[in-house]
Amino acid sequence: MSRAPEHAPTFTRPPLARRLEPWLPVLLIPALMLAGLVLIPQGSSWLTLTVSGLAMGMMIFTIASGMTLVFGLMDVINFGHGAFISFGAFVGATVLLALPGMAGAADMPANVAAVALAIAAAMAAAGGLGLGFERWIVRPVYGSHLKQILVTMGGLIVAEQLIHVIWGGEQIAVPRPETLKGAVTFAGAALEKYRLLAVAIGLVLFLGMRWLLRATRLGLIVRAGVENPEMVQALGYRIRRVFVLVFVAGSALAGLGGVMWALYQEVITAGMGNQIMVLVFIVVIIGGLGSVEGCFIGALLVGLLQNYVAFLEPKAALVSNIALMVAVLMWRPQGMIPVVKAK
């Protein structure tokens, strides 16, 4: 091929302030932690609350990450996502309660194996439920937000009633495995072992998702599909299969989040998923539709803020996350890191 005529590229390096702009949401996390350090009188209390907030944020991220991709890639508002959380929690709890020898022994490998089995079963069950949900509930209403809201809300109610039928109407206690009970002391602060584990799982999940989305062809297809699904098809990719895969993966992650939440609260109810969904929606909206990074930042902000405010002014904790959402949307109406524009 002949060489193009030389002409100066029109791209110029933007100023520093402009280059830092995309990173501003990331800076909110250390800024909030710093504000907490100033406002909370004791350093040990601040450390305990920070780990608790990060753990809570990681669990919300686990649940919300799949939902934001489904929202961005498929333009589907799935109010039924809470069903996958509850279903995953009940299946995971059933596995844990069926393995008293492994979960109840003061033996780290046995405890870890029991939790791993519970997580695997919960993810498989929630993923399977997601597959059926996509096929029979969501697929007929692609393209219609109003119908999606009505139909997925209906699906959520049916799923909750199914949980009542299978596991009964009472709440179920889910004791943590022996080695995950209690706390470790660090710098004078008591840090719950389970919360540290939740932080580690969330971090691994986030890094894994980033690698998948940034370094693999499947990730490229998903990121491109979030932005312009029509063009992805025109390049020769069967986007419908990717839709289903992402929906099932998102459901499985909600199941994982359900197990983590169950062990966090140590009690489960059929309506637990529905209750968490308020926080999940806040995170998805302030993070920016379709953005895993935005979802991660949003989840950590929600977790940290809720814990700090609950300590400083308990009555204000109920509205702290709504106030956060209002503030973020006034600053960035499309969310912190929007990938798709809200329609």
Next chain:
Amino acid sequence: MSEPILTLRSVATDIGRYHILHDVSFSVPRGEVTMLLGRNGAGKTTTLRTIMGLWRARTGQVLFADEDIAALPTAEISRRGIAYVPEDMGIFSDLTVGENLRLAAISGPMDKARLAWITAAFPPLKTFWDSAAGTLSGGQKQMLSVARAMIEERRLYLIDEPSKGLAPAIVTTLARALKDLKRAGATILLVEQNFALSRALGDGAVVMEDGRTVWSGRMADLAADAALQGRLLGMEGAA
């Protein structure tokens, strides 16, 4: 004129309640550049989108290599060997230049020789390889859009107004690349409003008006007939 690789027979397409294409029939000969011309709103973009399956033909046939592809999903049409450059360029702004091209190389890793060929034609793509495509200028985005279609050899290229709104220097770069693609034996169906560019690139021409094909023939004949240009394309000073 060689045998056609693409033939449209009496294609009609609706968008919602509106009948956009009424009776579109033409052929694209293998190894030639066919220009799809017409005034704004004539139905050129809808024709390309109908071929790609992005709008469904209500009636008629879209024959590609003797197979009717009118009812196939878009991905299957693309996999038959058709590349598409849409009017809005369709680049993925959140992906880097390199990722846009890697995604377009659907059969596997990018061929190094072909990539070198493309980056020689479009040097800014190499310069901004790791930059998000959304940060490129309009001309660079168009280069990326065309490069993405060229990253693998295809049996047919559908290109929608590549010169639209671009600076003359960028149009010259794109024209050179398309000429090279033509020299390599590619079959191209090109929508273009720039008549000088059409004359330079086209072997054949199809003219549309109000959702119908109203003329088809050799580009040289159209270019030589000012009265015909005036009548079909409304070109001032042509008639």
